[in-house]
Amino acid sequence: xxxxxxxxxxxxxxxxxxxxxxxxxxxxxxxxxxxxxxxxxxxxxxxxxxxxxxxxxxxxxxxxxxxxxxxxxxxxxxxxxxxxxxx
Numbered sequence: 001x002x003x004x005x006x007x008x009x010x011x012x013x014x015x016x017x018x019x020x021x022x023x024x025x026x027x028x029x030x031x032x033x034x035x036x037x038x039x040x041x042x043x044x045x046x047x048x049x050x051x052x053x054x055x056x057x058x059x060x061x062x063x064x065x066x067x068x069x070x071x072x073x074x075x076x077x078x079x080x081x082x083x084x085x086x087x
Contacts, residue, residue: 004017004022004024004025005022005035007024007026008031008033009033010024010028015031015033019061020034020060021034021038021060022034032061034060037072037077046058047071051073051076051078052073052075052078054073054075056074057073057078057080058072059071060072062084067086068082068083069083069084
């Protein structure tokens with residue numbers, strides 16, 4: 001199996017690409033993030049960014065296990081991490 005990138009959280013070479021993010025496959029770590037800025041965020045119009053006022057906000061990750069949603073503005077590079085509503 002191919003080695004991943006070095007995880008910035010645990011230092012193991014298990015930080016592997018999963019869609020627009022990277023996820024650590026070390027069961028004791030499970031960090032989620034990216035190297036540089038998110039890749040593969042899709043094309044077309046996004047939602048309105050409250051910071052730069054352009055429709056360039058893309059969903060990067062929704063993780064129901066962690067109960068978070070991460071969104072990223074491709075224009076001003078603003079990042080938001082929100083908790084999912086608990087039902």
